[in-house]
Amino acid sequence: MVSPEIWQQGQLFVQAVFFGIAMLFVYDLLRIFRRVAIHGTVWIAVEDMFFWVISAFVLFQFLYQENDGKVRGFVILGMFFGMLLYGKSFSCIVVRSGTFLLKKICGGVWWICQTFMKPVRILMKPIGKSVQRLYRTGKKSNRYVKKRLKKLWKAVRMSLCKL
Template sequence: MIRVAASVAEQTYVFLATMYGGILIGFIYDLYRIFRAIFKPKKIATLIQDFVFWIVISIVATAVLLFSNSGQLRFYTFLGFMLGSILYNRLLSRVVITAVVSILRLLRKIIVGCIQMILYPIKLLTRWLSKPWRWFKKKLKPVYCRWKRIGTMPRRIYQEIKKYIKTIMKKK
């Protein structure tokens, strides 16, 4: 049995639910803006990200409509989405962006600090081993150069023989 007319309480519930959906869409948009500000994507990546953003927004809007009023589209549902996103943009957007950026900066500092703590012993070890390594390398460089020259000798001889044979063949 299909009910044609919804009560005022149901319409108010749907309107408030779509306002909540508009607020959620505004929040997702702010996250998207922060993501784009951090990574500064190129044109193709921007197109792909925009497409994904609109898919996510469509899923959110559809879910809100399905859960609030069985997916029925009414003027007040569109109005609720618009008012929710406008209210979010005017009242909460700056606060949310500031908080998310601060949290991301704090996370970055924590991650960089952990990485530096992990790499500190490795840096000490490389500093400690660099002096003996430089001395060892300095002592072995002449030997290495001699062995390299000796090692490439068969190839050089082969190339010289090939050249010599070419010149002999041209003279005939």
């Protein structure tokens, strides 16, 4: 017969293994997002920092609830084992299939938006030309206002210099 304390520690180890698997799965979701929405190194570093800080808080909460906040080596070992198990077996498949699926979904949404926006673009074409004409006349009026302000500023400066 196994003592209840050893049984509880065994359950904690199994929970730590599943926690490690879950943590790496969430990181894989982040990797999928990175492959679909490509962005720079700084942004990736910020994402990683937030992920690991949040993971540390969640791990602390897990240890606090399950083991009264005591950090045990076998819990860390269980998390490492879970991450290793998931990373070597399913991670590659999840990232590849998730990226493929999300790219297809985004491509489908993009195609639907383009299809529905085509009539709107055709209707907006004449309006766009008139807006361009207004913009050009606005540039001319901006030049006129700028010249007038320069002349006024010169007059003010000359008046101030005479004082």
